[in-house]
Amino acid sequence: MAVQSAQSLSQRVGWPGQGVHRVPYRVYTDPEIYAAEQHRLFRGPVWNFLGMASEVPAAGDYVTRHIGDTPVVMVRDQDGGINVLVNRCGHRGNLVCTRTSGRAEHLTCVYHNWLYDLKGNLTSVAFRRGVAGKGGMPDDFDMAGHGMPRLRTATFHDLVFATFSDEVAPLSDYLGAEMRANIERVVGRRMCLLGTHAQYMPNNWKLYMENVRDSYHASLLHMFQAAFRINRLTMDGGVRLSDGGWHHISYSKEATDRQGDETYGGKKLRAMDQGFELADPSLIARWQEYPCGTTLAIQSIFPNFIVQQIYNSIALRLCVPKGPENCELMWWVLGCEDDTEAQRQIRIVQSNMIGPAGLISMEDGVVGGWVQRATRNDGDETTVLEMGGRDVAPSEGSRATEVSIRGFWNGWRSLMAV
Numbered sequence: 520m521a522v523q524s525a526q527s528l529s530q531r532v533g534w535p536g537q538g539v540h541r542v543p544y545r546v547y548t549d550p551e552i553y554a555a556e557q558h559r560l561f562r563g564p565v566w567n568f569l570g571m572a573s574e575v576p577a578a579g580d581y582v583t584r585h586i587g588d589t590p591v592v593m594v595r596d597q598d599g600g601i602n603v604l605v606n607r608c609g610h611r612g613n614l615v616c617t618r619t620s621g622r623a624e625h626l627t628c629v630y631h632n633w634l635y636d637l638k639g640n641l642t643s644v645a646f647r648r649g650v651a652g653k654g655g656m657p658d659d660f661d662m663a664g665h666g667m668p669r670l671r672t673a674t675f676h677d678l679v680f681a682t683f684s685d686e687v688a689p690l691s692d693y694l695g696a697e698m699r700a701n702i703e704r705v706v707g708r709r710m711c712l713l714g715t716h717a718q719y720m721p722n723n724w725k726l727y728m729e730n731v732r733d734s735y736h737a738s739l740l741h742m743f744q745a746a747f748r749i750n751r752l753t754m755d756g757g758v759r760l761s762d763g764g765w766h767h768i769s770y771s772k773e774a775t776d777r778q779g780d781e782t783y784g785g786k787k788l789r790a791m792d793q794g795f796e797l798a799d800p801s802l803i804a805r806w807q808e809y810p811c812g813t814t815l816a817i818q819s820i821f822p823n824f825i826v827q828q829i830y831n832s833i834a835l836r837l838c839v840p841k842g843p844e845n846c847e848l849m850w851w852v853l854g855c856e857d858d859t860e861a862q863r864q865i866r867i868v869q870s871n872m873i874g875p876a877g878l879i880s881m882e883d884g885v886v887g888g889w890v891q892r893a894t895r896n897d898g899d900e901t902t903v904l905e906m907g908g909r910d911v912a913p914s915e916g917s918r919a920t921e922v923s924i925r926g927f928w929n930g931w932r933s934l935m936a937v
């Protein structure tokens with residue numbers, strides 16, 4: 520689909536006013552807005568998370584991923600470098616790597632057997648000289664320039680990012696010092712992959728990214744969090760934002776919850792319906808892993824990457840758009856190389872809180888679809904995003920705020936130019 524001019528896209532979006540405290544429901548359903556996002560946002564000046572470098576340890580190891588909805592391949596070459604290639608054959612556009620992962624000496628397009636090296640260069644064209652002197656490619660066909668497009672790539676610790684943009688600042692500046700520090704705190708060690716989940720959700724990808732940034736909902740929607748005192752707004756914590764609010768961290772410290780029972784009691788809060796107990800309290804057994812006392816930290820890196828620490832449950836998440844009204848959430852569940860066996864077991868047991876059927880995160884997996892269903896015919900109507908005010912500024916001390924969602928829309932509006 521053609522990229523729209525700024526003016527007609529603006530008209531199409533119909534953003535109400537200058538702020539970011541009202542979002543028209545149309546942005547979750549409109550195919551043209553979705554198509555514009557692919558170019559202006561995912562192929563624009565952002566760094567997209569791809570996966571972990573340790574997922575492709577040896578030369579020829581590859582995994583297939585997406586940037587927005589563009590298929591890409593992350594592959595380790597013989598020099599030890601990681602290349603992120605658009606997964607599209609230079610001949611007639613076939614998907615080159617069709618498996619989710621593998622190991623290969625070169626990348627082979629099955630359609631007509633064109634071959635690419637691990638940096639994406641075209642190295643062989645089947646029957647290039649024809650057969651028995653007839654057919655074949657013209658003599659002046661130049662293999663250079665017909666490779667799989669290679670993207671600008673950067674890593675931070677074990678995390679691999681890529682961008683279509685020549686203009687975006689280096690990854691380290693894009694993240695900024697505060698965001699880098701939290702990533703470093705959570706996964707800046709020798710990590711190992713304990714497992715993965717993937718879940719398909721019947722909602723626009725931005726509804727999930729709003730949910731991730733929504734520190735207001737965490738102890739209201741999630742009965743498990745409030746009932747078992749995992750995350751309450753009465754704990755010390757806050758919301759940190761990068762410049763303009765594009766990235767965020769929401770964090771809390773469980774040991775500081777002194778007023779929780781009084782504040783949450785007697786308010787008709789569904790999450791506080793009483794009578795729940797854990798038959799097996801070891802489900803939330805944990806150890807104090809971080810000297811700072813942070814027991815929960817959810818971080819999002821614009822546009823669609825998430826770093827999670829819930830107690831000792833560490834995970835990376837990527838919300839991949841799958842058309843205007845669907846998305847796929849990928850989870851990397853992590854441990855540390857240095858974990859004791861007991862610590863490893865605690866992380867695995869705690870991972871019952873997350874993922875598609877997670878005791879906390881299953882509600883996040885459905886609520887987006889409910890919003891999608893309830894709003895799809897009302898594109899002119901808008902959300903209300905005024906908890907904590909209408910501005911985009913860090914909120915130290917309070918998480919009863921939607922400020923980090925407003926930060927997301929600040930980034931979105933600026934890249935979409937609407």
Ligand code: FES
Nearest residue numbers: 608610611628631
């Ligand atoms: S499309 Fe890939 S070889 Fe023809």
Ligand SMILES: [Fe+2]
Nearest residue numbers: 730737741883
């Ligand atoms: Fe949630």
